[in-house]
Amino acid sequence: MSKGEETRQFIIEKAAPIFNVKGIAATSMSDIMEATKLSKGSMYVHFENKEVLACAAVDHNMKVLGDKILMTVGKAKTAKEELFAYIDFFNNPLNPPVIGGCPLLNFGMEADDTNPVVKEKVNGGIRFTQRVLENSINKGIANGEFKPDWNAAEFSTVIFAMLEGGNLISRISGNNDKMKIIVKTLKSIIEENTL
Known part of the structure; x- marks a missing residue:
């Protein structure tokens, strides 16, 4: 990696959490300059404007999330363990x-x-996540872990939507009570479809 590529990556890694916390509209280039300790000129050498940097930060945040999901799910030995993970x-x-x-x-x-x-x-990230879940269910159906009539596409939508909704409720309320209900419900549905 060249020095310029290293600096570009450094900026993205410092900017990504700021954009994820404050949002794109509320994040200013001065926020990023403060985090990186780089001058405005240095910033604009690597990113022509805030929107270009924001898109790179979105990509970075989603890659971090996707990599962590794949690593977590990848440790499971069965399809059911993948869904629970x-x-x-x-x-x-x-x-x-x-x-x-x-x-x-x-x-x-x-x-x-x-x-x-x-x-x-973001839509691509949602589709990726749902494919991961759908693949786990289909694998479980194929190896006899899950009921053969379980609709993998439908449940991948349900699990994604319920967890995202639980995420929103928990972050707004400042507690995980509702997420515990969602986790219990999802695991119960998985158990009902396990052979």
Whole structure:
């Protein structure tokens, strides 16, 4: 990696949590300059404007989240363990796996009506996550772990939506009580579909 590429990556890594915590609109280039200790000129050598940097920060946050999900799910020995690992990965929104909380939720809510580029990035992240879940269910059906008539696509939507909703409720309320209910419910559905 060249010196310029290293500096660019350094800026992204410092900016990513700031954007995830404050949001794209509320984050200023001076926030990033303060975090990186770089001058405005140095910043603009690597990113032509805040929007370009914000898109790189969204990508970074989602890659961090995706890598952590894959690492967590990858340790499981069965399809059921994969689903439980995924649920447990998100079971404490007050101590999120990515600084600032789930970037899909954070950036998705901000960008849905205002930023079509970020909206599409988040949509891609949602599709990726649902494919991971669907693949686990289909694997479990194929190896005889799960009922053959379990609809993998539908449950991948349910599990994703319930955990994201629980994330929102927990972060707004400042406690995980509702997430505990969601975790229990999701695991119960999985048990009902386990052979």
